[in-house]
Amino acid sequence: MRVYVGLVHYPVYNKNREMIASSVTTLDVHDIARLSRTYDVKTYYIITPLEEQQRLIMDILNHWTNGYGAKYNPDRKEALSLVRITSSLEDAIDEIEEREGKRPIIISTDANRMEEKTISYKETSDLIKKGEPIFLLLGTAWGLYKSVLDMSDYILEPIYGRSNYRHLSVRTAAAIIIDRLIGRYNYG
């Protein structure tokens, strides 16, 4: 299994459908790192071009992997050691390509169904099972900007719950998506 997860803070939409760089939410760092560790994700990339935000994430990582937090809660250290910070999506893709010897298949996620390039959970699972390197992109704020969807190989089907309400947090959406794609309950 060669699955990578990227949490994108730029470029994403704001409430008014403008392109922005969003702020990092501390619990996104922790929750998705713990999820990644649970499901054997190779690296969890946090992508932001803002240096101040990169420093904030570094402080969190240092506290939990080297500082007091590492002694207080070694489980958290184990999860947060999967986190990498990059300034751009391209840098993350290049790093994965270097590690895997080929460019990963880029699969974006969106709360709305796209006309083109939609891929089902089953098809994505099959790619993962075949051993393809996959880079799963999650958008913060009001979702991944159009340019990210355009450069992706596929866009994953939205999560349909039991209503027309589609406003999950990125943390809970990430959990549902990763469990559907690689949880033992669903396949294997």
Next chain:
Amino acid sequence: MRVYVGLVHYPVYNKNREMIASSVTTLDVHDIARLSRTYDVKTYYIITPLEEQQRLIMDILNHWTNGYGAKYNPDRKEALSLVRITSSLEDAIDEIEEREGKRPIIISTDANRMEEKTISYKETSDLIKKGEPIFLLLGTAWGLYKSVLDMSDYILEPIYGRSNYRHLSVRTAAAIIIDRLIGRYNYG
């Protein structure tokens, strides 16, 4: 579908396996409310005996359902209107019983497998499909205290990811559990 979710802040374990009342995490209120709205959960109970903590939750709810937040983000209002605060688990159970005309089946969750009363996701889905009222309990801090497990009808199978690491946040665990039990992807 008659599914209720309860987020328990008392009685739960702390890191040293002592019984405590935990503090409310703001994002637990939001994330699990949005999840509940997405999956058509009837009521999301937040259970804490601490009056100061109850006031904190009330402030959040007021801001988003009556205050500025309701205008700024009506989607959030829709989710948070599913939240009820009770001082004890018993109060929540009594309320559900009054509404449903029968006592709900109480299903606790735990990161570790219990010897007794374990129920699978499939069996729980089947109870839900049969129209039974279900009260799904989630523990904060280091998990639901023994007395809660003892009074439950069933304890749900833990979430196994792809590793032995089992330290998900309650937000992401709730998302995975609810999607497995009532997501359209998994049944129906």
